[in-house]
Amino acid sequence: MLKTRRWVRRAGFHFLRILARVSALGGYAGVAFIGEKLGAAHYHLGGSKRRQLLSQMARVLPERADAGQIKADLKQAYRVNDRAILEILAAYSGALPPAALAGVCTLENHQVLDKLHQLGSGVILLGMHMGNGVALAIHLAHRGYPVSIVYRESNKIRPQFFAYGIERNGMNAIPALPASAGFRQMLRALKGGGILFILMDQASKRGGVETPFLGKTLAMPPGPVELARRTNAPIVPVRLREARGGWRFRLGTPIRLDNAQTVNQQVKMLSELMEAEILSHPQWWTWHQRRWLRHPFSQNPDTQNQ
Secondary structure (H helix, E strand, C coil): CHHHHHHHHHHHHHHHHHHHHHHHHHHHHHHHHHHHHHHHHHHHCCCHHHHHHHHHHHHHCHHHHHCCCHHHHHHHHHHHHHHHHHHHHHHHCCCCCHHHHHHCEEEECCHHHHHHHHCCCCEEEEECCECCHHHHHHHHHHCCCCEEEEECCCCCCCCCHHHHHHHHCCCEEEECCCHHHHHHHHHHHHHCCCEEEEECCCCCCCCCEEEEECCEEEEECCHHHHHHHHHCCCEEEEEEEECCCCEEEEECCCECCCCCCCHHHHHHHHHHHHHHHHHHCHHHECHHHCCHHHCCECCCHHHCCC
């Protein structure tokens, strides 16, 4: 059964990769159009998973559920983030040139990054799984910033696909695994004044800090916190502000960690920051791409978002 699922996932990836290359014949507009259509189909064909998500979202977002808004939120989340996936595959496969994605991405409050970069400080850009954060990283690399992206290999994708794709788009590729080697590369990039784009993601099955998140208790990664503590690099949240016609992001206020706090406290703080962003803009978060759905809601009422 496990092998069958793996082959199905691999076949799905190859289908998306081919679809990305074909849609790229129409340029960025072609990829974005097909990506959104793919997301809409994904939503309508979701069946049981869609119903589970709507039920759980209603628990997290009761006011939007009462207003009849969560179906539209979830449908848009499918469209926005499936489009982002197709764009990334098109860019990483070389079908979409770097300038194409760089040109449809705008960044508000970029002065924050400019100032930190002029000071020679390494910067941790913290993505939140909203829209195409890779487009922002490509945009920054296109402008001459030394950008590194952390990636994780997958059994459903051919080896080195991400590494080659990241390098093809003018960025430095850093593998998340093996953890010790990847962490050393991240430290070097930050100490050298580089910009590290990393996602605020759930941890692997082998680790993480148990943290309240959207009404559940999840193992959240300590990596961004550990990197900031070791290098004194600021963490700059990346917030999506518009997804129509391109991508508009805004940089948040740099976060300088207080090492008087514990790692667990700081991971909880970053998780709360991401949670607040999701609750404010649920239509952009990747509800359907996450493992959040699989976890039960916490019994502790203090962890519920009601």
